Amino acid sequence: MTGIVDFRVLGPTQARRDGSPVQLGGTRRRTLVARLLLDAGHVVSTDTLLADAWQGTAGPPAKATLHSHINQLRAEIGACLETRPGGYALCLGGAEVLDAAAFELQTSAAASQLASGDYASALACLTEALAKWHGRAFQDVAHLPWAEPEAARLEELRVQSTEQLLRARLDAGQHERVVAGAEAAVAEEPLREQRWAIMILALYRCGRQADALAACRRLRTFLADQLGIDPSPPLTALEAGILRQDPALDPPGRQPGAGADPTDGPLFQGRAAARQREWRNACELLIAADRTAGLGADDLELLGDVAFMAGEQTRSISARQRAHFLWLDAGRPDRAAIAAFLIVGNHYVRNRAAIAAGWYHKGRRLLVGQPEGAAHGVLAFTGALVAMANGRPDASEAEAAEAQRIGRAVADQDIEAVGLTLRGCALARLGRFDEALCLLDEALATASTGRLGPIATGQIFCWSTQALLATGDYARAAEWIEAIEASGIRGIPGDCQIHKAEVLRALGQPDEAETEMIAARSQIQAVDLLHAGIAHYELAMIYLSRGELFRAERALGHAEACGAVVQPGLAMVRLAQGDTRAATAMIDTALAAAAMDPLRRVNLLPAAIQIATATGDDTQATQRTTELERASAALLIERK
The missing domain is CATH 1.25.40.10 (Tetratricopeptide repeat domain)
Known part of the structure; x- marks a missing residue:
């Protein structure tokens, strides 16, 4: 069978040969084509095709039906649909096109x-x-x-x-x-x-x-x-x-043109400004250099980093996407994958989980069959971050440990240190504080030397202090925040201030916390929307403590819009408003969602006890108190 086959997925799944429609068949067959096109060029196992195309309803005869569908599709679209050991692959060569x-x-x-x-x-x-x-x-x-x-x-x-x-x-x-x-x-x-x-x-x-x-x-x-x-x-x-x-x-x-001397031009100045962590200046200079001659893939990645730190997320995403395609054109799928994983971070902090997942899977597919290298380490720690966001700290710990191993193997300090940090965060979520604190202390000490890249440094400062705050170890968090500030190494703008404000509120200094939080929010809101949500949540808790219920509820609405978790705060606001039924329903839902997360449950239980006591449910209050005592005892044992 000859002719150019044009596959289309930007709309209904279709195929055309030399401009004429190819009859793909019914829904099941079009689903199989779409699933194969998603991993075009790679083998998709028979089990995966059965699970995805039959949506978990495939019975024993389904395998024979799958073979029949494949044979009929091959008759229509030709030899590009290949049978491989363990499954099938839809290979797009020189003739086939995917829109x-x-x-x-x-x-x-x-x-x-x-x-x-x-x-x-x-x-x-x-x-x-x-x-x-x-x-x-x-x-x-x-x-x-x-x-x-x-x-x-x-x-x-x-x-x-x-x-x-x-x-x-x-x-x-x-x-x-x-x-x-x-x-x-x-x-x-x-x-x-x-x-x-x-x-x-x-x-x-x-x-x-x-x-x-x-x-x-x-x-x-x-x-x-x-x-x-x-x-x-x-x-x-x-x-x-x-x-x-x-x-x-x-x-x-x-507009006036750029200077002609490349050794004194915006590219060299932009690189120098980036080394000095002058994010805004570096961003403007690299943009100017890009307009003059067009940046290469390495410098586009640098622009992606400095634009991220300067709060220009759109610019950062655009630069990283261009770097991604330049690396693909250069035949470097490993570097293209790293660019894709960096884009995951852009969308993750803007609370765009589905788009972040899309770039994660794209990068992961690029590494199939590639020899292990730095890109696999970035894949591992990105996978750890995704697993943590999805409430799977055990899977996150395994991925982070893999990032550590690969980072050591390829002598990449950034990958090893980020893996170390995420492993510590995962262990903290699992209640294994003794191990977690050792790893977090080591990660923070490494980042404080200034020998890591700016993105890795910012991530380590942020995630480690967040983990310490989640465990309630405010003294340790405060000590590290002070050390970070004294080091002169700037992380993500506004990040340390937000965590410092969290410490101040926890230690009973709400006025100082409010001032710090408002200033921090103005810095971080363009960089990390999720952290702006944390700032709104912390402000809501300050307003709640003062009895300013309208301001507290409004701040929680902003926190939720930014993607932050708003429980148990919102349940406590409802309790203060006298809506005990809503407060009970909210805290019960939050506890059910945290069933497999011991640290999250411990942080929810005090509010649950307070709500049960306020509603006169002594049995529930007693049960929650007992659970909190047991969980706290278990976690404290881990900390010794």
């Missing part, structure tokens, strides 16, 4: 074109890429657990590409045309600040300065109401530039 892969390559090329100022090419590339969409990604199976992460990842890329298209039109001088499109985009997804930035700049370039500033005020009010945060640094800088009519906001063709 999702072509879409990603085109959007990556467009991002580079935009960075270099080739707006006409970027417009053409993005228009062609977006024309490939005919519905939702993996539309037939997007609701299934195995497809949902990749579908979410591709949908996010589609949204980004739509925003890039608006930006390309804006920089090509089509600002009048952009205003209406950007306003519609903002109305569709008002929490995406990039859309506001495009709309505001388009208004300004149309000579509508007052309207642009009014839009800035609308954004500020909206974010305060919805999330309790301020606009990100790029939006704040844009507003300031509009107020002073900064020439840098004029269309790109009217």
Whole structure:
């Protein structure tokens, strides 16, 4: 069978040969094609196909039915559907095309074109890429657990590409045309600040300065109401530039060119600023260097890091995605996988778990069959983070230990130290404090030397102190926070302040904690939305202690919107409001969710006892008290 086969997953699952539809068959068969395309080029085991295509309902005859489906599909799509030991593989060679892969390559090329100022090419590339969409990604199976992460990842890329298209039109001088499109985009997804930035700049370039500033005020009010945060640094800088009519906001063709001497240019200066951890300066210099000549993959990764630390998440994601595709083009799947795992962090801290999972699985698939190296260590500690977020500390501990092993084997201190930290966090969650504290102390000591990279250092400072606070070891947490501050090594902006404020509240200094927390939140909200949620939660507990129930409930609403856990705080607010039924239901639900997490249960039980006592349920109060005493005793035994 000859002819070019064009597989499509950016909408319903379809295949075409030389432009003519290929009859894939019914729902089951299209599901099999989608599942094979998800791991295109790799073997998908028979057991996996049965579990995923039959959704756990496959009986004994299903294996024979699977073979029949495969044979019929092969008759339609040809030899690219291969039988391999243990399963099947759908291999896309020189002739076969997958629309999702072509879409990603085109959007990556467009991002580079935009960075270099080739707006006409970027417009053409993005228009062609977006024309490939005919519905939702993996539309037939997007609701299934195995497809949902990749579908979410591709949908996010589609949204980004739509925003890039608006930006390309804006920089090509089509600002009048952009205003209406950007306003519609903002109305569709008002929490995406990039859309506001495009709309505001388009208004300004149309000579509508007052309207642009009014839009800035609308954004500020909206974010305060919805999330309790301020606009990100790029939006704040844009507003300031509009107020002073900064020439840098004029269309790109009217801006002065960069210096010609490469040894004294923005690239070398940006690298130097990054070494000094001057995140904002480094970010601006690397962006300038990118506009001048286009950054290579290594420098794009550096831009991804410094933009992350400067609170420019959109810029960080774009740089890392471009690095990912450059490494793929260079035949380096290991480095492409590392870039994918870094993007997981971008989405994780913005509370976009499904998109983070999509990039995690993409990176993991790239490493199938690759010799073990640093990328496998990054895979392991990313897997540990994912497992921890999903409430599986035992799996997290195993993955973190693997990261430690690989880090030592490949002599990568960052990987080994992050693995060490996450292992300590997992052991703390499992109640094994004696082991956990040793590992966390070692990780913090390592990070405090300044010999690790900025991202690893920030992660270790953050996760270790969070784990210490969760165990109630406030003295130890305070000691390490003081040591970190004295070291002069800056971690994630605002992070140590937030944890310092948590210590102050726990030690009965609410006024000092409130001041520290508000200042910390203003720094971290653009970097880590989840930590902004922690700040809101801590402020809510301060307001609750003062009897300011309205402020406490509002702060908890902001915490939840940011992705933070709001129990037992919300249950305690309901109790203070006299709604004992809601308080009981909330705390019971939280305890049920924490059934396999001993540390989480210990932190919930005091509130559960207080609620049971307030409602007169002496039996429940006694049972909860007994459980708390036993659990605390067991955990204290581990700490000796």
